[in-house]
Every structure is written in structure tokens, then in C-alpha cells.
Amino acid sequence: MSSRPLANSELGWLAYDPAPESSSLARLAPSYGLFIDGAFTDPGAHQQVPTVNPATEATLATVAHAAAADVDRAVRAARHAYDTVWSVTSGAERAKYLYRIARLIQERARELAVVETLDNGKPIRESRDVDIPLAAAHFFYYAGWADKLEHAGFGADPRPLGVAGQIIPWNFPLLMAAWKLAPALAAGNTCVLKPAETTPLSALILAEILQQAELPPGVVNIVTGDGATGAALVEHPGVDKIAFTGSTEVGRAIQARVAGRATHLTLELGGKGANIVFDDAPIDEMVEGIIDGIFFNQGHVCCAGSRLLVQETVADEVLRRLQRRVEQLRVGDPLDKNTDVGAINSRAQLARIEELVAAGEREGATRYSSSCALPEHGYWFAPTVFTDVSQSHRIAREEIFGPVLSVLTFRTPEEAVAKANNTTYGLACGVWSEKGSRTLWVAQRLRAGVIWANTYNRFDPTSPFGGVRESGFGREGGRPGLAAYLDV
């Protein structure tokens, strides 16, 4: 008997079966207290707020809402730890604590990735391959600075600032915690960290890690809560430094609040990044870069390449390829290892995206959205591309913070630069061309803190990240990231 060749129709599209990561890897407690002075407070002592899985709307755990009095306790614990322990701990010893933390993050990486995906809605592929490894790398990198601050270029004996109040967003919860804590601790500061209200869980696992690392009590305190908690931290007179990552609107308010005080401030705010495509760009990699630029993390990225500026001569070609690629994106269960685009982080954010997309349609832009099926429960938005967009449209000016790309065209490098700079933001831009001299010419004229050439959304602890203009000031990463926590 002859065996038969397999007909293509029997396989059809290589539709991957679900390959979900196990949610049981996340060993979550039903409720959490605050992490103050090295220990968790009794959850019952605080107002408890649920944190939900945005992919299912199920409650994952409840966390404490830190009131002003709790923030005060945390700041005092940080001050005490600074005065009695951390400021007299040598750089070499601080380094070893940070190395321990980096190693513990690596050891618990899989658990952390699952927690991050459950709480945030991001695809497990991203939390596993980007967020968690980068968080560990950040601790590793700044650990190496703690014992060599005198070589960092800020003088022979740079001093820390004291107590740092750090407020982080929900889009990269653990990574943003690492970006804040690692340089602060390396430089010799103590910290009060306020995670985002919708994504507190990975920071609370991090608190357990700090305990396992035997970091002295009070060196890092973690207070969960909402904007009121953050405001209490900003207003606390015992805080020497405020580091905030979040919206430009809140950044403005914080800068106004600390104005006239001796409080140091760094702000990492919104953006409306331009991805500039020239006609000699490497086309397949460029399409991938546009996709990564806007659909990475559901577009919940302050440096997202949310405006595509494409040279007119290749616009049709680029859009056709882009559309084909958008159709291929797998949207759905964030825990599935094959998911490309996960859930929108919250109902409020979904509403904001929907409002801006509706505005785009009203203003006359042409909308294309992926025909992918969306799950019934949870918060979802199909990957979307707007063409026929003009500079004046809201979708070309306002940060959508979602999987929505606005496409504009240009004819010359000057015009590309002018359009890219025609924004109040200045966080990041991309340039796609095989001509190095033009890429550098453009890069020197873009008003942005980070410029990627033939790539997008790359992060590394050694590379400074941050914005100009209304995207904020101060840098995270590299030597400038250290300067943000030194009295220099």
C-alpha cells in the first residue's frame, strides 16, 4: 500500500493551537498590604482596591490604597534608612545588593512574566522576552556603577540626593520600577515607589524579592494607590527627588507642585513619535519596524512610532505591505505564547482610544482596522491604521497610547524633518534609510530624545532614554541616568 501525499487543504492555514502559559505560575496572595520599612503592612489596615486582568476583567487580587499617612510613614522609613544605613553603606556593598536583586529577578523571571501579563494585558512573549530580562539587566548595569561612581564623570565623590519619590506608569510596570530603583539605589538614595493603580502586582513581587535579597529595611518602600497617593508623595516635604513617568498632563501638575521647592525633578512624559520612511529603506525590515513601533505593547508606549511619515514615492507600496502585515497580527489571549497584540490595559484607556479613533474618522481620515476577531470579555482594540491624515488632525497631534497608527507623507528630507518636529512632544523618532549620511543629517535635526535608525523601540540599560520639550527632562539609562540621582 502506498502512503499518500498530504494535501495542502488538509492543513489549511497553519493555525496555531493555543499555547497558553500557565497562570498558576503567578503565586498571588488574595490581598496585599504596603511594603514599608522592609515588611508588608496588614492588608486589612487599608482600603483595598481590586486589580483586574484586562483580558478577562477578573479580579486578580486586591491591593492597599495608601493614604497620605501611609505615604508619610514610607517617606520617614526611607529617610531613616538613608540616614542610618544606606548613606554609610559602601558602593561595593550597594553593588552586591543590586546584583542580588538582578539575579533574583532572573531566577523568578517566568513567574514575573506571568504576573506582568495577567495584570497588564501585554503578550507573554513581550513580558518574557522584553520586560523582565530588561528589568534584570537594568539592575545588573547599575549595580556595576554603585562601586565606581568616581569614574562616572561627575567628580571624585558624587553624593546622592537622599529620599527619592518615584511614580511609575502601567505600561511596563516592573521595567519602569527597575528604571527608577536601580540607578537611585546605585547612587545611594533610598526610595518610595508608587506603582500604577492598574498594575501594582509585579512591584509587590519585587518587594518579596527585596526581602529575599535582604535589602536593609526602609531602603525601598512600595506604596500602592492612585493619583491621590502619588500627589501625597509629590507634596511630602521629606522627599528630595521626584521621578515621574506618565502623562504630560500629570507631569505639568507635578512640576507646578514642586516649583519653588528644593526638590529635584525628572519627568518622562508622553510622545507622538514619527517613524520616517525614505524610499531606499530596507522594505521588509522597515515594515516590521513600523509594526513594532506602534503595536508593541498594544501601542501603550510613550515612545511609540505613532506617526508614520512615508516618502510619497513608496507610500502605496509601504501601505500595502503594512496592511498585509497588520492582518497577520494575532490579537487575543495575552498568556498565549503566539499572541502578538494583547489587551488594552483598562476600560478608561480603551475609552480614550475609541474617542480619538472616532475623532479621526470624523475629521476625514481613512481608517483600516485588522479583521481579527476580538475576545468577548476584557478590553480590546483591533490594530488600526489611518491614512489620509493631515497634520492638523487630532490623531496626528494627540497621544493615543493605543494600537493606532496615523500615516502622513512627505517629499523631501526637509519636509520630513519639519513634519516630524511639528509637535509639542519630543521623545522618540525613527529613520528608515540605507543611506547613512542622510539618516545622520535627519537625526541631527529631529527634536527628540531618542532616535532609532533602521530599528525601533530598542531599549538597553546602557542607553539613555528620555525626552525633550513636553516629553519631559532627565534621562534614564546610561551615565545620564545615574546623574538623575546624584547631587551634581
Added chain:
Amino acid sequence: MSERLDVRKTYKLLIDGAFPRSESGRTYEVLDARGAFVANVARASRKDVRDAVRAARAAQPRWWSASAYNRGQVLYRWAEMAESRAGELAAQVAAAEGLDATDARASVGRAVDRLVWYAGWTDKVTQVLGGANPVAGPFFNFSLPVPSGVVAVLAPRDSSLEGFVDAVAAPLCVGNAVVALASETRPLPAVLLGEMSATADLPGGVVNVLTGSLDELAPVLASHEDVDGLDLEGAPDAAGELAALAAATITRVLFPRTGGDASLRRLRAFVETTTVWHTVGQ
């Protein structure tokens, strides 16, 4: 009370990730600080030097092409391994240097911290030693430190572990491969640390540790044409002669010097600077 007879260890060379005896079959006696016999140690030959340099040359490009982050992780892992076997190291340091147990353990602690310090340098030397240069004209110009290549280290004679760490980890962390000749009279802490490198994910050939006669092997290393850098710390008396041998192929030489920050000096000793000019225009 019957005492258990201990199983003694054979101390061998480290070449290309393997632990051979000297190809010559020779050994020599190592004595402790009080003159008592400790072990017969491999006495490396010219050919062992040749093999070690060849292994280092082959391994260096891969070591350098690994990310700086990765090299840092590997050196840190080496420190972890050293810490976990600190007792063993301390016993050998005590014997070699005549220290009491407390001082020996402290020395091991400093050596491990030093290794951690170097681990942190791998992804920072570029930022400290390199940079962009504001040249006049439409150019983007930047300079990067790159490793010299294969560095021969004559390890310090007295500081059997701390000195060895400084001499070896510095060139390593900037991307060089190393052939180290351990202190002739106090080689065992270095041999142990070499063994630990093999369990620290350090690729074979990146670190090679030889034991033997300084007088015999130092000229071979110094005159070896495929050696790019030479650290003369362990041969202060013959430094001039050895440096003259090295001059034949313009080998970079680090002379013994007292005072100053020796380790930062070592960090810079075996790096070259590569500068890139790139046009800027529409």
C-alpha cells in the same frame, strides 16, 4: 581515633578550557610560606605557551563579540563561583602567603569583590573611554575602545589571588583573551581560580593559566609574535629585557608600577581606540 586519609589533588594547567598536564611531563615542588611541601605543580614548557596563545587567539573574537552585558554576567558568575568556594581559596592563600585564616578569608573577600568590580566594567568602559568627537565639518565622528587581542600576563609574585584577579580580570573585561603565568612560588590560588572559571560559562581559551618557571617562560611569552599585550607586573627585575623582546612586534607593555590606581591603569593598558568618521548630508 582513626583519622581519614585525605585524597590529594593534582594541580594542572588550564589551556583552551581543558586541564592538561604540561606536554613536557615536568613538574616542580610548591612549598608553603613556611617551606613545607604542598604539591607538585605542572611546569609548563614553550609548547604549552604556544598552545595557550593559540587557544587565546582563537577564543578572543568570540569573547569580544559577545555583548558587554553577557561578558559582565560571565565575570560575575566567576565571582559567584569563587565566593562559593571561598574556603578552599582561603586555605591556599593562607598557605601561599603565610596569612592566618582570618586574613586569608578577608583577602579572598577582597578578591571576589574585585572580580565583581570588573564585571561591572564590561558595559561601562566604552562609555568612560569612548565618545563622540565634535570635528569641524559635516561629519559624525566617534571613538570606541577595542581590545588589543591576546594579552600575556605575568601575574604578581606575592599577591597570589588579589593580584592575580587584578592582572587577569582587567584585560578580560575589555574583551581581551589572556594567557596568565601564575606566581612561580605561590601558584595555587591562581590555579584554583582558573578551575572556577571553567564553571563560570567563560568560553574555553579566553583565560589560560600556566604554572612554571618565570625565567624560562617569560621570554617566550614576551617574544611571542602573536601576543598583543604584555603585563610585566610579576617580573619587575627583568622588565626591561622582556619589554625589549616585546618591541619586535610592537607589543603593548604594561610596566610594574607602585602607587596610583593600578586596576584602572590595567583597564586602559590593553585597549586600542578606533575612530569612525561618517558623512552627514541629505
Added chain:
Amino acid sequence: MSTTTLPTTGARVRLTAGAGVPVVETEGQLRSILASLSGVDAVGAEARAARLATRSIKRTTKRAALDLAISMVDLTTLEGADTPGRVSSLCAKAWRPDASDPSTPSAAAVCVYPDLVAHARERLAGSSVKVAAVATAFPSGRASLAVKLADVRDALDAGADEIDMVIDRGAFLSGRLGQVFDEVVAVKALCGDAHLKVILETGELVTYDNVRRASWLAMLGGADFIKTSTGKVGVSATPTVALVMLEAARDFAESTGRLVGVKVAGGIRRAKDALRYLVIVNETAGSAWLTPDLFRFGASSLLNDLLLQRLAQRRGVYVRPDEFSGD
């Protein structure tokens, strides 16, 4: 949701969609088409291939994909020591890879040197398994065109269904593109209905830009398949090379309406690797290429690993390699 539908054009090759393969009459025309191809950014291409390698293939998909992969294998022996006996057992293996399970698909082809084609042909009579021959002075391609054509004619006369030819990499690397193109055209003319696979030997072309240009050159010259490697040089198929070639096949199909297959060969030994290639096929050229008519694995030991994994899927436990013949 409104949809913008945009005109279809090739990879910056200004050809009208579906207008057929352009007639290339001069080296100048060939050069201008190849010069119009977009460059490949190596960093981005490798990152894309690496990301596709993280796809997780489970359950039903895995079982179907393993069977598909088996049906795509060109079971290959290309040794100086090959004998009729060795080829016989290879043919038996290709026909019924797992004698204990008749539901196992046959391999796509056996791939041998021309002098063993007749023997293989005889052994495979009545099966669906094709006979492929490497020809044109395999693996180096260093011979005159007359000798190469004689080599091909030999294989065809002996009954080969498929010809795996090598391009002259020396000519390609020194810029004699017309010469390389003419050889492909000449071999294809001789092949007639026999399938022509053109081996680019990407390990010797080195850059992805070269791989893309050579892919287009071969397709324009009439290749039915473009193939990565001979398996005889240090670097054989890699996921990124496959990605670049599949992009070329996809773009060529969009421009000309002609579907050209891709064969990856050399160093693919594990079922896991084969499945990764299928993912790259699926997400680059698309599911239309998920057929032995358009995608092949040139391999020998891969088949056994596919069979092992197939059995393991069925039994639900890991199985020992001795379950299958060593052929």
C-alpha cells in the same frame, strides 16, 4: 470598518501585477531589475527570524505540521561512497518512512547523484516519491556549460523528475550576472517539464542582499524552486536566509503571478527546526507555500527525528531513536 485597498506592485520592481515573468533579454535589463530590489537590513531580518522561532506549535497543529514536514523531505544522500544498496534503502525509507504506520506520508523525493537516478527510479516505481538529481557539476559548479548540460541530460535520461543545479558563485560574486542567468535559462530549457531547483549556496554568497538578488536572478531565469545550499560548505540553511528567500518568492509571485518554491537544505536535523521553518513559510510567503510543491527540506537525518516526534505525539511519551531504521 472601511478598508483601503492599495495597488499591488512588486518589491520596488516596477512590474505590473500578474503580468507574467518579464522577458530578460540583456544583462542590462537583468541588472536594472536586481538593482531595483530593496536592501535587506541584516539586524532586522535576523530579529524577525528569531522572533518567528519563538512561535509555539502544539497539539493538532503540531501533528499536522510534522506530517506536512515529512511530506516535504527530499531524502538525500550525496556521498562519494554512495552505492545502489544505500540508495535502495533510502528509497524504501522515503516511500514508507514508518513501516509500522501506513498513515505516515511519504517523503517528497529522494535526492541522489545522476549516476544513481536510474536505480532510484526503479526502486520508487509506483510511489508518489520523486527522484531528484544534483547536477551541473555539483557541488562547486566549476565546469563548462557544455559539461553541466551533459550532466543534466544524463540525469533526465535516467528518469529524474527534478534537477537540483548549482549556480556559479564565482561568476555571481565577480559580477558576471549574465553568465549565471544564462546558465539557469539553459538548464531550464533542457529540463522542460522536469522541476528545476536552483541552489544559490547562500553560505558562499554571504550577504542577505546577495541572497535576495540571486533569488530573483534564479526565478527570472525560470527556476521552479530556489534552494539554499548544497550542504557541502560550512554554512548551510539558516532561518534568516530562508526568510529572505521566502520574501523574494512572495514578491516574485505578486509581481509575476508565478509561484516559485523554496528548499532549505543542509544542517536541518531536528523536527523542532523543521517546524520553525514551517512557521517562517506560513508567516512570510503564506499558507499557499505549505505544500511539498512549494517548500522542501533537503535532509537525511531530519526524517527520523520527524518520525520520532510523530510517534511521541501519538504515544504521549518520549520514544527511543531505535524505533526507526537508520537509513
